[in-house]
Amino acid sequence: MIRDVFHVHRHDVVDSTSNEAARRVRAGTAQHAEVHTAREQTAGRGRLGRPWHSRPNAGLYATLVWFTGARPNGAAATMAAGLAVLDAVRALGLRTARLDWPNDLVVDGAKLAGVLIEALPSNGRTALVVGIGLNVGSAAFPRELTDERAVTSLAHEGVATEPELVLEALLPPLAARLDAALDPDRVDGMVDDFAAATGLLGTRVVVRAACGRASNSEGTPARTDGAPSERGHTGTLRALAFDGLELVLDTGPLRIPLEHVRALDPA
Template identity: 40%
Template sequence: MRRSLTESLELSYFSHIEVVESTGSTNADLIARAGDPNTDHAVLLAEAQEQGRGRHARTWVSPPRTQIAMSLLVRLPGITPDSLGWLPLLTGVAVVDALRATAAVPANLKWPNDVLIDGRKVAGILAEFAAGGPVPTVVVGTGVNVGLTEAELPVPHATSLVLAGAREIDRTELVLSMLTEFARRMTAWQAAGWDTADLAAAYRERCATLGAQVRAELPGGKTLIGIATDIDDAGRLLIGDQAVAAGDVTHLRANY
């Protein structure tokens, strides 16, 4: 990356920022370090990721220096179990705000935490719990398509910042913006005693799923089709009056 992140960041929120040339999975690497109680608010980035993990154990590989592959480890003292599910949603809000401000692209969210530009996926987020210790510990990973060409996209419905005509594609600048937004949101959330009211309002404002007709492929093979009406207090998607905690959601009629 163009500039040293450790020199560029003016954020006291992060205790350690590391950039490696290549790794299997930044999430897996930080989970392996979670047993050290001194590892907190740590950031790991890879120029290339060989075994990136998505939702439902899907794997993906990125060409070197064409994506942002970043994971953060945070310990969340005093958080309630119902609020834990909001961390990946908070991360999605931070990524959307960073891409809007720095790359000048019309990013928004598809529930739960895919980032879209004009209906095509530009970023995904995966949060994983790290076992052990008295304080809830979560590693949240973010992958952003930056310089991928059309031929390099992992799936046809994906896009990249280059393809979307982004104003800024320097990965260092984008990472700085994402970390700044994440730190700001996390600091405010913790100061509010993990109350989700403000966070939920911010998420709803940026979520393109709300108001759209969607199809949800649920665990166990069940399919639910209906209008996405709201996000409940636990971060679940309401389709009609049914709460969906996990599943693949497809927009059938978008509200943008």
């Protein structure tokens, strides 16, 4: 299927597969379902401009270009990519991974994979540039990385495989999930799948949110965050939808817009 549907460009060393894909989109030379992979990245990047550690042959470093004529739902596309990575690792035999807000895959809190999506204009269409980094091999991680947070890989979780096989497992569900995210008749199911994949519905969680307006479930203001900073909220996660997530606090329900959510973790 990969050869029939996807146009795979395999690089030895690049600065970033997402940078390479974005350059081709801007130049007007990218194709729909174009994929860039690399053995090594010298400037791999993750969310908020953070570097992504990209040792030679140690992980899957891949970016997919997916064109759409409609204005994409950014939250749905991000959820779709994360769900596709989860689909792939489950197909490879890892059943204990879950999604961590907004775009990481974790196992017992240790980071396994990350997703970064950019939407670029291209000749009247939008190109979704979907970058994925997934730790595959068994080599030890550098101290500066593990000091920041716990990290794991497929090999460390007992799944012996290689980047090319991970790519084969990833691309079909990634295409299917993106198609669903861009389909108005199917997009609502994306957030339900994402909520289930976090494993957090109905549990006590800590939400770190940018200050903004929150409301109770009836739509009237529950509280207003005025300062230009982040605030933590602890409560039971009752609902997750495109218009926000709902917590049950001791003082009552609180709805936080998704675009304000910076972190969602077990309490």
